Amino acid sequence: MTRSERITIAVLWVFASFVFVLLYGPAVLVATLSFFDMDRGQIAWGSFSLAHYASLLENKSILAALGNTLMVAFTSVAIATILALGLAYYMRTGERRGRAYVEFIIFLPFVLPAIITGISLLVAFREVGVDRGLTTIAIGHIVVVIAIIYRMVMVRLEALETSQLEASADLGATQFQTFRLVVVPQLASAMVTGALLAFTISFDETLVTFFLAGSDPTLPLRLWAMMRVGFSPEINALVTIVLLGTMVLATLGALSLRRGIAKERA
Amino acid sequence: MPQHAILNLVGVSKSYRDVEVLQPTDLAIEDGEFITVLGPSGSGKTTILRMIGGFTAPTSGQILFQGRDIVDVPTFQRPFNTVFQDYALFPHMRVVDNVGYGLRVRGVAKAEIARKVAEVLQIVDLGDKADRFPNALSGGQRQRVALARAIICEPKIVLLDEPLAALDAELRRSMQDFLKDLQRRIKTTFIFITHDQQEAISMADRIVVMNHGKIEQIGSPREIYRRPGSEFVARFFGENNLIPGIVEQNAAGEACIDSALGRVIVPRDASLAVGSKVVMAVRPEHIKLVPAGSTVSQSVAAEVRSVTFLGATSQIALTIAPQGNFAIRVSLPTNDFPSLSVGDQVVAAWAPDDLTILH
Numbered sequence A: 001m002t003r004s005e006r007i008t009i010a011v012l013w014v015f016a017s018f019v020f021v022l023l024y025g026p027a028v029l030v031a032t033l034s035f036f037d038m039d040r041g042q043i044a045w046g047s048f049s050l051a052h053y054a055s056l057l058e059n060k061s062i063l064a065a066l067g068n069t070l071m072v073a074f075t076s077v078a079i080a081t082i083l084a085l086g087l088a089y090y091m092r093t094g095e096r097r098g099r100a101y102v103e104f105i106i107f108l109p110f111v112l113p114a115i116i117t118g119i120s121l122l123v124a125f126r127e128v129g130v131d132r133g134l135t136t137i138a139i140g141h142i143v144v145v146i147a148i149i150y151r152m153v154m155v156r157l158e159a160l161e162t163s164q165l166e167a168s169a170d171l172g173a174t175q176f177q178t179f180r181l182v183v184v185p186q187l188a189s190a191m192v193t194g195a196l197l198a199f200t201i202s203f204d205e206t207l208v209t210f211f212l213a214g215s216d217p218t219l220p221l222r223l224w225a226m227m228r229v230g231f232s233p234e235i236n237a238l239v240t241i242v243l244l245g246t247m248v249l250a251t252l253g254a255l256s257l258r259r260g261i262a263k264e265r266a
Numbered sequence B: 001m002p003q004h005a006i007l008n009l010v011g012v013s014k015s016y017r018d019v020e021v022l023q024p025t026d027l028a029i030e031d032g033e034f035i036t037v038l039g040p041s042g043s044g045k046t047t048i049l050r051m052i053g054g055f056t057a058p059t060s061g062q063i064l065f066q067g068r069d070i071v072d073v074p075t076f077q078r079p080f081n082t083v084f085q086d087y088a089l090f091p092h093m094r095v096v097d098n099v100g101y102g103l104r105v106r107g108v109a110k111a112e113i114a115r116k117v118a119e120v121l122q123i124v125d126l127g128d129k130a131d132r133f134p135n136a137l138s139g140g141q142r143q144r145v146a147l148a149r150a151i152i153c154e155p156k157i158v159l160l161d162e163p164l165a166a167l168d169a170e171l172r173r174s175m176q177d178f179l180k181d182l183q184r185r186i187k188t189t190f191i192f193i194t195h196d197q198q199e200a201i202s203m204a205d206r207i208v209v210m211n212h213g214k215i216e217q218i219g220s221p222r223e224i225y226r227r228p229g230s231e232f233v234a235r236f237f238g239e240n241n242l243i244p245g246i247v248e249q250n251a252a253g254e255a256c257i258d259s260a261l262g263r264v265i266v267p268r269d270a271s272l273a274v275g276s277k278v279v280m281a282v283r284p285e286h287i288k289l290v291p292a293g294s295t296v297s298q299s300v301a302a303e304v305r306s307v308t309f310l311g312a313t314s315q316i317a318l319t320i321a322p323q324g325n326f327a328i329r330v331s332l333p334t335n336d337f338p339s340l341s342v343g344d345q346v347v348a349a350w351a352p353d354d355l356t357i358l359h
């Protein structure tokens, strides 16, 4: 290795470490703070305890917000997955007129500024006379995430040869049997990946949610509101838990994606 | 319409928008026969097969299965099974599950499925591959899985769309023998699509020759080879010399055709109107060379223009002497004329029976 190469590598290392610290430093800091107390701007190292976690469990309003977020995420992802699957399968199994338009409409909220989507939905709900609440939030999230699941499922469906569907019918399967035995098993990994992505989007969706929320806030809205009065230390505990949850989900997503890709390659 | 026909196409046609890709077609398929549909790309072979299988609806006409119109019967209720060109195996199922699929969707008991799958895998010689996934099989093995899957439900007709097209020459030949043998064993009607005439000849009981969305000729391989029914069939099916001519009548009142081969006397045929233009077809192997100066009734003097050694036979190009520029091809056993060379004067002769007259 020449001298200049060694210097280059050293510089790259420093640079990489810097990026790494910038990205994960705050997260590590928050995780650390969730176990310790602060004393005049310093971490009091002697104060290790799970006290913040305990007080988080006491904080009813944050727990309620977390509960709302999870409920909205689960329902909206579940409904969006079913809708996307049905729609994609319908579009795939024949020459469907207007497919391009339908897809355009589905993808629109995904690229539209969230503020527009939020306001339009707000206006629409008001016109129809629907009160704002968790239901409207969930509907808003379905609108936002359906595109990503549809896309994931469609990519996989397009790769599924028509002849497989025909072979299934040829062997005596009804449409539904074909769907259940041939289509769904081959879409499973695409559906899981899409659903996980959609879940993370729904989890921290703030802008659209802001316009659609009633008196029950979701977690991002609750945190937002707390910013004005300052965070209490149990927020560190909360962030740490969410961080862990996200990492688990991301790992699952990556694994399922990789399994899907490996299967396709084989 | 023969009584024992299992399937009858009556005036079946197919159009996409305004383009008629299959003209109204009649075709009777007999029970237990091995029928091949042969034709160039785009001639409508797959279209016919897909309409029989129920994947495409005909624009007009009836498809009668044992005398009953099945045009409105959906694919999954038709007693036919298909071997697709790309095999269409289910990649997420093991070989056993692929093969057993047809029984499973019909609600057959698990034990019965296992028994039949084992039996059928035995037939296609894949007993040891039962637990593999399709992507861990060779092309020939996948092909046999597709075949096993198609015959396990004991269909009345097996439809095969160029199933051997993706295999190399040697495997192809052994699969041809295997398929033919299997068909005899299970005594089931096979409709087999190919665009390889050699394949059609070696496998079929009857061949349906198609061109431009139309059936050109139906017959046994021998019939089609000996008596091509149209200029297209004569060209497409093996090699042929095609010689245009005009129908005349000689002094003795016999019909003859004035052509590059001279005046060729042909068997009397009511459809030969004097003055009409026809084409005569004669196969390269049906032309004999006789020594110059010999007098044979059906012959013409010619000059050797080229000799191509092909192994057991040689291909010889001749130019007809009086015309000078009309060429015919002759195929001869190499050993019969060891010393033939370019420029030799010869006499080409044929038997009247080997001439086919095309209108």
Ligand SMILES: Nc1ncnc2c1ncn2[C@@H]1O[C@H](COP(=O)(O)OP(=O)(O)OP(=O)(O)O)[C@@H](O)[C@H]1O
Binding pocket: B016, B021, B039, B040, B041, B042, B043, B044, B045, B046, B047, B048, B195
């Ligand atoms: N869905 C369709 N829409 C429009 N035209 C079609 C469609 N399917 C087939 N055709 C046309 O019908 C004609 C016959 O097609 P077909 O697939 O039957 O040919 P083929 O004899 O099987 O040819 P090959 O040997 O290439 O498979 C072709 O000209 C094709 O372009």
Ligand SMILES: [Mg+2]
Binding pocket: B045, B046, B047
């Ligand atoms: Mg075809």
